[in-house]
Amino acid sequence: MNGLNKGIRKVEIALRWDPSPAGQPSTDLDLVAAPYTADDPHGDPAYVVHFDSRSPDGTITLSRDSQDGKGFGYDEVMILELDRLDRRYTRVVVGVVIQQHQAERTFSGVGNPGLRIREGYTVLAEDDFGGVPGATAATVAEFVRDGSGAWEFRSGVQGFEGDPAEFPRAMGAARRS
Template identity: 25%
Template structure:
């Protein structure tokens, strides 16, 4: 397992490897000094070679748990961050990602941060770990060390297409704003009314935990 630093890359697929799908486990904890409830959300943006999202179907988040019939799947929305280990997971079928997708941007966003006066300055131990779905081996882990005292969203890294396969590049880039600000940073300026409005009771089962394979 490779422990990554900011700006570092790791190969996900090699000619000698059997990695065709990965799971990205994202986790975090809240500062002991915080007295308010935090709801952090994992987000995946499927971006083309121009660096933009082509449509709302290219976003995977709490209201839209999958893209391209299971190519990218998000686990159910963890609204309190309770427990140890991964708080949310992203599953990516690398071998099925459409050729139009150049990279998959992975971010963590504080829900309703402005309304609650919250920032990543109160978030500790944020990380992403990459696991081969075939072997269950942990390929790499990146722990976010920088104190984003004013930001309310952070781009953790990018799963990037290369001539030889796929790599993961760490970013550690802070963004001021919510999920809509992250989408705007990647070219999506319009979306349907209530598109990002979180449902109070999430009862649907994530396809990530389906008993049958997605393919």
């Protein structure tokens, strides 16, 4: 890795949404991250980090978890310390899942959803899920290690319209351009 291209090192992914209207079931969105190894970069993830969990080595942590969107600013926050991630991991995919506990819901039924991805104070991407209104989950970021070992960020929200329980297996598929 040369000194001019350190790549992406530590990223914050933040998610917000408005609480459900009074009398309606609560809305629960969850951030999900999955690292993939060099020998299977689009197959099964090495592990999955989501609510009530963190990576075994502490490089991916969910520092804020909301089950109803009640809070100020961003309700869910995940930190990825890519510069500390073991070299056997060459790809990390991050997604958002809408929990379907109390009511079936897609992004069109979530009040004022928002996503922000940043490194330090630099905003890498922002989105409102307007491009995937019928989805129950979506991939929101992909980080790929280049030949020098530096991490690159690939933005883009891609919807998933199946059972959210299946999403962690599906999120590793090759991203569409």
